[in-house]
Amino acid sequence: xxxxxxxxxxxxxxxxxxxxxxxxxxxxxxxxxxxxxxxxxxxxxxxxxxxxxxxxxxxxxxxxxxxxxxxxxxxxxxxxxxxxxxxxxxxxxxxxxxxxxxxxxxxxxxxxxxxxxxxxxxxxxxxxxxxxxxxxxxxxxxxxxxxxxxxxxxxxxxxxxxxxxxxxxxxxxxxxxxxxxxxxxxxxxx
Numbered sequence: 001x002x003x004x005x006x007x008x009x010x011x012x013x014x015x016x017x018x019x020x021x022x023x024x025x026x027x028x029x030x031x032x033x034x035x036x037x038x039x040x041x042x043x044x045x046x047x048x049x050x051x052x053x054x055x056x057x058x059x060x061x062x063x064x065x066x067x068x069x070x071x072x073x074x075x076x077x078x079x080x081x082x083x084x085x086x087x088x089x090x091x092x093x094x095x096x097x098x099x100x101x102x103x104x105x106x107x108x109x110x111x112x113x114x115x116x117x118x119x120x121x122x123x124x125x126x127x128x129x130x131x132x133x134x135x136x137x138x139x140x141x142x143x144x145x146x147x148x149x150x151x152x153x154x155x156x157x158x159x160x161x162x163x164x165x166x167x168x169x170x171x172x173x174x175x176x177x178x179x180x181x182x183x184x185x186x187x188x189x190x
Contacts, residue, residue: 082134086176089135092126093174093182099123100172130174138173140166140184149173151183161189 103123106116140150145164153170161167166186173184 082177082179085133086179086181089130089133089176090181092130096123096126096130097171099126133176135174135176135181138175138180138184140169140173140186142166145186145188149180149183150186150188152186152188154187155190156187158189163190165189 099119099122103116103120106119107113138149142161143166145152145166150166150173156167158165158167165188167189168187169184170187171182171185174181
């Protein structure tokens with residue numbers, strides 16, 4: 001009977017070993033499946049991150065392009081306004097020149113002086129209006145000649161001015177913003 005017990009213990013032991021091997025095989029298979037699934041999930045996550053980065057980059061570019069477009073439209077509108085304003089205001093500059101010439105020869109007494117004071121008031125109102133629109137007179141006397149700002153009608157010898165310096169402004173120049181509305185007409189020293 002002892003032999004039967006030993007055989008039965010051996011069979012049980014072999015059964016347990018077989019079960020353990022089977023369990024190990026099943027576990028190894030499940031571990032491999034889980035590892036494969038983890039690799040697939042990691043790849044999917046990486047793909048999703050790449051897509052998200054691509055979408056974010058596209059969104060940022062579109063946002064920057066829109067901001068640039070908006071700035072460009074605002075700048076264009078401002079320039080269009082300045083050009084339209086400038087072309088209308090340029091017509092008033094001739095009137096301003098006429099008023100300025102009239103005031104240079106104004107009478108100091110009598111009825112003419114009263115009229116001259118009225119003309120001077122109109123002249124100041126017109127200057128104030130132009131300044132409110134951003135129009136400012138150019139400074140040019142005793143300055144260096146700049147062909148972007150000045151229009152030279154003569155070049156003369158001068159003992160009091162160095163070469164290229166403006167001797168006299170014959171017609172006042174005006175700026176609107178940073179743009180020349182009308183260049184100053186000047187005489188320049190040789």
